[in-house]
Amino acid sequence: xxxxxxxxxxxxxxxxxxxxxxxxxxxQGMTQAAESNKNIVGLSADLSExxxxxxxxxKFPDRFVQVGVAExxxxxxxxxxxxMGKIPFCSxxxxxxxxxxxxxxxxxxxxxxxxxxIVGSHAGLSDGPDGGxxxxxxxxxLMRMLPNMEVVNPCDAxxxxxxxxxxxxxxxxxxxxxxxxxxxxxxxxxxxxEVGKAEIYWLPDVGLAQVGIIVTGVLTSAAIFAAKELENxxxxxxxxxxxxxxxxxxxxxDKDAIIALAKETKKVVTVEEHQIAGGMGSAVAEVxxxxxxxxxxxxxxxxxxxxxGQPEELMKHYGIDxxxxxxxxxxIILRKQIT
Amino acid sequence: MxxxxxxxxxxxxxxxxxRISIIEALVQAKSGHTAGPLGMTDIFTLFYFHILKHDSKxxxxxxxxxxxxxxxxxxxxxxxxxxxxxxxxxxxxxxxRKFGSxxxxxxxxxxxxxxxxxxxxxxxxxxxxxxxxxxDRMDGADKDRFIYCFISDGELxxxxxxxxxxxxxxxxxxxxxxxVDRNNIQIDGNTEDVMPLEPLADxxxxxxxxxxxxxxxxxxxxxEAVEEAQAIFEKPTVIIAHTIPGKGVKMFERNxxxxxxxxxxxxxxxALKELKAYRPS
Numbered sequence: 001x002x003x004x005x006x007x008x009x010x011x012x013x014x015x016x017x018x019x020x021x022x023x024x025x026x027x028q029g030m031t032q033a034a035e036s037n038k039n040i041v042g043l044s045a046d047l048s049e050x051x052x053x054x055x056x057x058x059k060f061p062d063r064f065v066q067v068g069v070a071e072x073x074x075x076x077x078x079x080x081x082x083x084m085g086k087i088p089f090c091s092x093x094x095x096x097x098x099x100x101x102x103x104x105x106x107x108x109x110x111x112x113x114x115x116x117x118i119v120g121s122h123a124g125l126s127d128g129p130d131g132g133x134x135x136x137x138x139x140x141x142l143m144r145m146l147p148n149m150e151v152v153n154p155c156d157a158x159x160x161x162x163x164x165x166x167x168x169x170x171x172x173x174x175x176x177x178x179x180x181x182x183x184x185x186x187x188x189x190x191x192x193x194e195v196g197k198a199e200i201y202w203l204p205d206v207g208l209a210q211v212g213i214i215v216t217g218v219l220t221s222a223a224i225f226a227a228k229e230l231e232n233x234x235x236x237x238x239x240x241x242x243x244x245x246x247x248x249x250x251x252x253x254d255k256d257a258i259i260a261l262a263k264e265t266k267k268v269v270t271v272e273e274h275q276i277a278g279g280m281g282s283a284v285a286e287v288x289x290x291x292x293x294x295x296x297x298x299x300x301x302x303x304x305x306x307x308x309g310q311p312e313e314l315m316k317h318y319g320i321d322x323x324x325x326x327x328x329x330x331x332i333i334l335r336k337q338i339t
Numbered sequence: 340m341x342x343x344x345x346x347x348x349x350x351x352x353x354x355x356x357x358r359i360s361i362i363e364a365l366v367q368a369k370s371g372h373t374a375g376p377l378g379m380t381d382i383f384t385l386f387y388f389h390i391l392k393h394d395s396k397x398x399x400x401x402x403x404x405x406x407x408x409x410x411x412x413x414x415x416x417x418x419x420x421x422x423x424x425x426x427x428x429x430x431x432x433x434x435x436r437k438f439g440s441x442x443x444x445x446x447x448x449x450x451x452x453x454x455x456x457x458x459x460x461x462x463x464x465x466x467x468x469x470x471x472x473x474x475d476r477m478d479g480a481d482k483d484r485f486i487y488c489f490i491s492d493g494e495l496x497x498x499x500x501x502x503x504x505x506x507x508x509x510x511x512x513x514x515x516x517x518x519v520d521r522n523n524i525q526i527d528g529n530t531e532d533v534m535p536l537e538p539l540a541d542x543x544x545x546x547x548x549x550x551x552x553x554x555x556x557x558x559x560x561x562x563e564a565v566e567e568a569q570a571i572f573e574k575p576t577v578i579i580a581h582t583i584p585g586k587g588v589k590m591f592e593r594n595x596x597x598x599x600x601x602x603x604x605x606x607x608x609x610a611l612k613e614l615k616a617y618r619p620s
Contacts, residue, residue: 068502072462073466079456079466080467084474103460108467
């Protein structure tokens, strides 16, 4: 069942569940944060509308800086703005920022420990028709490797909104990953969000879970749907009891929550719209290998580039959709327990 | 600000002392860059002892001028000048590039006072300085102080440099002043062989900057160039300072082989002897 403590959206399983892109939530959150904090400024590399920043640019044109198609300049100017006390949000597509300008982010923002929020939109396979050149599947790894950098990958537009507000208030530089396409609203205005904290979104009605799914970003709804179907024999499921953890805050990582889930289930499946190498699953593996090693399965892109297609076709092709999650759970059930 | 004969003599002595400190630090470090720091010593001396609005006893003073050193590899001249200006003990320069030292191989802003940014990877300084100047524009403070950015000629090979130059031109950042160390060398050779920069002044002009060319070792001319830059109201200004790499030590001068290496003990002794012999009295 949906975790009743978190006040999640009860309409999530309805066909008419509202669908909104996470980039839109980012823009709303940034604008709301900017209303109460005049130091918040926005920059974009010729993609202010596509990345969802328009509500801010329309409301605060004097606080918006258009840098043109120049992602290296985008983040280095932002570093200069932060040096003078501003809180810059700079947006582009994730493949360009942090894809193209990673060293500038490393030296002038992370190494300098400057408070800049880097927003990477159209992340993952969600930029389907644009093809493999535009599908950022490496950005979580690039950013979580940087000392000082916080990394947040929200599950829906409302969480993206809360994350943008929360990241405007932390002291550290951060990366906010958002997507292009509509995804179901699974949280509500009352659902808690805290940088560095993971939450259990789905849990068995009674008893302990047999498998823990740890998911990040827009695949969270797919993971919940998978858990519901696996649990229910009437819907063709195997009666497998599953917990689903939303790990939207990848760095700082909620070690305690991850270890607790591993101790309960002894079997963990990670799910992300990203390369398996270096992504959220790797971050979870780093925690568990050192603290409580358990069997793991990784649902993610397997050392491949993307290609042109509709996002749902691509998710299926690359094995990161609901069915792939269910298969991974069934596989891990058959595996020998490590601990 | 007027530069008197007396002040010029004082600056000349100071510059020699700073060059001596640079050599002493480099020979201890056993690695690092020699030509660039010596070539920029006169400019750094003029700035830290005459031009900049700063206070070594209160490095975080809110109204201070900002300095962005884009080409972080010439930091021996930054460290030595700042030490002589009272930011840290001159003896500490001997820890350059050693484990645990604040004098990192390339500057780290968190370890040192009055260092606004970390640098080393080339081409990012102009953009950061432009961001700083833009904040002064937004906050209505661009008549109260200047943002100075020191850059090398070699790093004008970097695309990021020109992105920043284009950006500053767009926003007409009047309190942004860039100083190019036009010493014509980079690690692999002379700039015009590695990747030609000329016509350099025309390039900056085409990007909507005011351009001044000046000799990099003439305090009076340099001071006048900065005053002109400060007087330009409608655009950012670049001062292309023609410097002699390795200036002050004959065997280092104009030789790109001294761009990226430190003198050994014997070479340092010769250099120090020459510098001390010519120190103005």
